[in-house]
Amino acid sequence: MANIPKVKLPNAGGLEMPGLGLGTWSGTTPEQWTTSKPWILSALKSGYRLLDTAYGYGTEQYVGEAIRESGIPREEIFVITKLPWHHGRIVHESFERSLKALGTGYIDLWLMHFPIGMVYDNDDRDPKDAEGNYRLDDGVRFQDVWAEMEKVLASGKVSAIGVSNFSVKTLTALLETAKVVSVLNQVELHPYLAQEELRKWHEERGIVTCSYTSTVRGDPTVVELAQKYSVSPAQIILAWHVSRGVVPICKSSNAERQRDNINLPTLSAEDLARVSALDRYERLCNKIGPDGKMSGWTAEQLGW
Numbered sequence: 643m644a645n646i647p648k649v650k651l652p653n654a655g656g657l658e659m660p661g662l663g664l665g666t667w668s669g670t671t672p673e674q675w676t677t678s679k680p681w682i683l684s685a686l687k688s689g690y691r692l693l694d695t696a697y698g699y700g701t702e703q704y705v706g707e708a709i710r711e712s713g714i715p716r717e718e719i720f721v722i723t724k725l726p727w728h729h730g731r732i733v734h735e736s737f738e739r740s741l742k743a744l745g746t747g748y749i750d751l752w753l754m755h756f757p758i759g760m761v762y763d764n765d766d767r768d769p770k771d772a773e774g775n776y777r778l779d780d781g782v783r784f785q786d787v788w789a790e791m792e793k794v795l796a797s798g799k800v801s802a803i804g805v806s807n808f809s810v811k812t813l814t815a816l817l818e819t820a821k822v823v824s825v826l827n828q829v830e831l832h833p834y835l836a837q838e839e840l841r842k843w844h845e846e847r848g849i850v851t852c853s854y855t856s857t858v859r860g861d862p863t864v865v866e867l868a869q870k871y872s873v874s875p876a877q878i879i880l881a882w883h884v885s886r887g888v889v890p891i892c893k894s895s896n897a898e899r900q901r902d903n904i905n906l907p908t909l910s911a912e913d914l915a916r917v918s919a920l921d922r923y924e925r926l927c928n929k930i931g932p933d934g935k936m937s938g939w940t941a942e943q944l945g946w
């Protein structure tokens with residue numbers, strides 16, 4: 643795949659994954675989800691071999707269909723999907739639903755999408771009360787959810803398990819009871835939120851750092867570097883991620899931009915340092931709201 647290196651998952655034996663992937667979030671309505679298949683297919687044709695989906699995205703079915711239509715052997719493609727926050731009490735059933743929707747025979751990597759547990763109500767992906775507050779299920783502990791995910795791992799239908807949106811605090815609490823160490827943590831990470839402490843902490847434990855909302859394309863320094871290297875701002879940032887050993891997930895529904903995003907320049911050490919210097923601990927995607935919470939949890943609970 644272009645000049646994207648493979649990354650080893652130290653906590654999953656000899657398993658390797660592509661060092662950059664395509665995000666497949668495609669809006670919140672079933673109509674938007676159905677539009678994803680053609681651009682997932684075009685990404686596969688361009689050379690992408692890592693696809694990131696989730697039960698909550700509603701795109702698992704289209705990821706599976708695109709893989710089959712591509713004609714690329716299943717084992718050449720690495721599929722990540724995620725257990726949603728409202729499935730903490732139906733972990734095994736949730737896995738079977740994801741596997742059925744994908745139709746891929748097995749899943750390469752299954753992540754707990756959030757450490758937060760929500761109530762299950764008619765499979766509502768975003769359960770909120772009349773006042774708009776998230777309906778937490780306080781009886782669901784992420785340690786118990788993980789123990790069930792470990793049992794699914796033992797079934798052999800998934801090659802590895804990991805987490806998303808965990809911090810040093812929540813991962814430390816998870817590792818206290820886990821039998822299997824998470825192979826990867828997918829978090830918001832970009833030049834404004836470089837997460838160097840978390841990245842190093844992961845590295846010391848063999849946990850791969852994977853980024854979402856990976857690009858901040860409008861930043862003046864990034865735009866200047868893009869002009870210098872005759873590439874797009876997204877390519878500058880993706881090259882920065884790869885240089886740090888971070889696996890960026892980037893979504894593009896445009897074939898040309900998809901191709902750009904896997905053909906990355908090699909930045910000088912000085913220019914990499916300029917991108918790193920943009921860090922200002924700013925979240926752009928999953929932020930703390932005016933109620934002092936992100937999806938029902940405080941910054942303290944999240945370990946942010």
Ligand SMILES: NC(=O)c1ccc[n+]([C@@H]2O[C@H](COP(=O)([O-])OP(=O)(O)OC[C@H]3O[C@@H](n4cnc5c(N)ncnc54)[C@H](OP(=O)(O)O)[C@@H]3O)[C@@H](O)[C@H]2O)c1
Binds near residue numbers: 665667695
């Ligand atoms: N684990 C989690 O909680 C979580 C949360 C958020 C996201 N994610 C995953 O991460 C993926 C990406 O997240 P994201 O959408 O927030 O961030 P992103 O990939 O950085 O941004 C996507 C946007 O960037 C545009 N884009 C991509 N490449 C471009 C380029 N070369 N030039 C100009 N524009 C470009 C896309 O537009 P076009 O499509 O028009 O190119 C799209 O609007 C999601 O699809 C999902 O798989 C995970």
